[in-house]
Amino acid sequence: xxxxxxxxxxxxxxxxxxxxxxxxxxxxxxxxxxxxxxxxxxxxxxxxxxxxxxxxxxxxxxxxxxxxxxxxxxxxxxxxxxxxxxxxxxxxxxxxxxxxxxxxxxxxxxxxxxxxxxxxxxxxxxxxxxxxxxxxxxxxxxx
Amino acid sequence: xxxxxxxxxxxxxxxxxxxxxxxxxxxxxxxxxxxxxxxxxxxxxxxxxxxxxxxxxxxxxxxxxxxxxxxxxxxxxxxxxxxxxxxxxxxxxxxxxxxxxxxxxxxxxxxxxxxxxxxxxxxxxxxxxxxxxxxxxxxxxx
Numbered sequence: 001x002x003x004x005x006x007x008x009x010x011x012x013x014x015x016x017x018x019x020x021x022x023x024x025x026x027x028x029x030x031x032x033x034x035x036x037x038x039x040x041x042x043x044x045x046x047x048x049x050x051x052x053x054x055x056x057x058x059x060x061x062x063x064x065x066x067x068x069x070x071x072x073x074x075x076x077x078x079x080x081x082x083x084x085x086x087x088x089x090x091x092x093x094x095x096x097x098x099x100x101x102x103x104x105x106x107x108x109x110x111x112x113x114x115x116x117x118x119x120x121x122x123x124x125x126x127x128x129x130x131x132x133x134x135x136x137x138x139x140x141x142x143x
Numbered sequence: 144x145x146x147x148x149x150x151x152x153x154x155x156x157x158x159x160x161x162x163x164x165x166x167x168x169x170x171x172x173x174x175x176x177x178x179x180x181x182x183x184x185x186x187x188x189x190x191x192x193x194x195x196x197x198x199x200x201x202x203x204x205x206x207x208x209x210x211x212x213x214x215x216x217x218x219x220x221x222x223x224x225x226x227x228x229x230x231x232x233x234x235x236x237x238x239x240x241x242x243x244x245x246x247x248x249x250x251x252x253x254x255x256x257x258x259x260x261x262x263x264x265x266x267x268x269x270x271x272x273x274x275x276x277x278x279x280x281x282x283x284x285x
Binding site: 045079 | 157164188191201231
């Protein structure tokens with residue numbers, strides 16, 4: 001399923017289709033993980049032509065969070081996020097962004113993520129994450 | 144293209160502190176001279192994750208920038224290349240409220256610098272997130 005079908009119009013910076021200033025990521029989500037084509041806009045640069053490290057972290061956080069939703073059918077919140085920067089992540093290029101679930105321990109979900117070049121599969125960044133699942137409607141989470 | 148030219152361009156359009164990036168965070172960084180970098184900001188609503196909660200990735204972005212600035216000795220954060228970042232999230236942070244950021248260098252070996260940082264809600268000093276970062280200095284900072 002495309003999880004954005006459930007969340008269309010949200011204001012989330014990462015995947016909200018109603019946030020024109022956000023990343024507007026749209027993931028293919030399933031029990032094994034989440035993936036999308038990532039193309040980071042120039043306005044999210046750290047250096048010219050290079051994505052800001054924090055935006056790379058944001059993309060990986062989104063991919064891993066969506067993977068958690070795909071595996072558990074509930075939403076989650078980030079508890080820990082670890083990112084390894086292996087090579088510059090370019091702006092304005094199509095890249096492959098993946099998130100997967102590695103282990104589930106009751107409400108704790110361990111994940112990993114990666115960003116690769118499409119042409120040659122070169123690994124640009126990888127991540128590990130820990131998420132806590134949250135039952136209930138997402139609109140209630142911020143209250 | 145010289146390193147200096149790259150840095151000027153990065154400063155102008157950087158997401159976090161670029162003055163010409165109209166949709167950026169416009170973070171103003173300060174350096175104490177003792178290896179500590181400080182900053183304060185309010186995150187606009189366009190950077191939310193869940194409703195009324197600042198996106199964890201944006202907190203990571205802010206922590207990343209202040210750690211890079213500390214790693215560079217307050218000279219030029221763009222010359223501190225990110226190698227690793229590890230963020231722990233402790234409490235949700237609401238948008239449009241003051242957020243205090245601080246970072247310091249905890250170890251340096253050659254051009255590699257290890258840092259730690261934290262983000263606190265200014266009104267009650269609640270710890271929102273903490274981070275460790277590893278950076279590689281280049282240019283005049285190496």
